Amino acid sequence: MRGVRVDRVISSGLFCWTGLLAGVSFVATPAKFLAPSLSLPQALDVGRVTFHVLALIEWGLLAVFAVLLAASWASNSARRPVAILLLLIGAILAIETFALRPPLDARVGAIIAGETVAPNHLHSVYVVLEALKLLLIASAAIVQGRRNDVA
Numbered sequence: 001m002r003g004v005r006v007d008r009v010i011s012s013g014l015f016c017w018t019g020l021l022a023g024v025s026f027v028a029t030p031a032k033f034l035a036p037s038l039s040l041p042q043a044l045d046v047g048r049v050t051f052h053v054l055a056l057i058e059w060g061l062l063a064v065f066a067v068l069l070a071a072s073w074a075s076n077s078a079r080r081p082v083a084i085l086l087l088l089i090g091a092i093l094a095i096e097t098f099a100l101r102p103p104l105d106a107r108v109g110a111i112i113a114g115e116t117v118a119p120n121h122l123h124s125v126y127v128v129l130e131a132l133k134l135l136l137i138a139s140a141a142i143v144q145g146r147r148n149d150v151a
Contacts, residue, residue, distance in 0.1 A: 006068055007072070010068050011144040017137050018134065021134050026134070044112065045112055059093060066086055066090075069082060082144050085137075089136050092133045095129060100126050
């Protein structure tokens with residue numbers, strides 16, 4: 001019975017994470033660029049801070065779910081699909097945090113400073129990774145939720 005509760009906590013938490021990511025990355029972030037009173041440099045600065053905070057939350061959520069999954073592993077060893085999905089999510093977070101965000105932050109800094117910057121593809125790569133991460137988190141939530149039905 002205890003394993004079923006942990007499964008439900010993991011599943012519910014993953015669904016909450018899905019909503020958080022969708023709301024921040026695909027609703028709130030694009031919406032701020034529609035506000036006529038917000039200049040591009042201000043919107044970019046808000047976005048930079050927003051994604052730094054979101055990343056901290058996501059790293060925390062990933063750690064919590066990894067610990068919960070590991071702690072309940074002995075009670076039910078059929079957790080491999082969710083563990084693999086969490087590893088993939090962690091890899092995407094690492095790429096975003098350590099490879100993409102620093103040059104994107106430098107670009108935002110240059111725009112805020114009034115410099116003209118050349119177009120690049122990093123933002124598009126970041127958006128694709130956010131969408132993939134959203135898909136993986138939702139998939140983990142669904143897989144974990146189906147485990148609840150079986151248990």
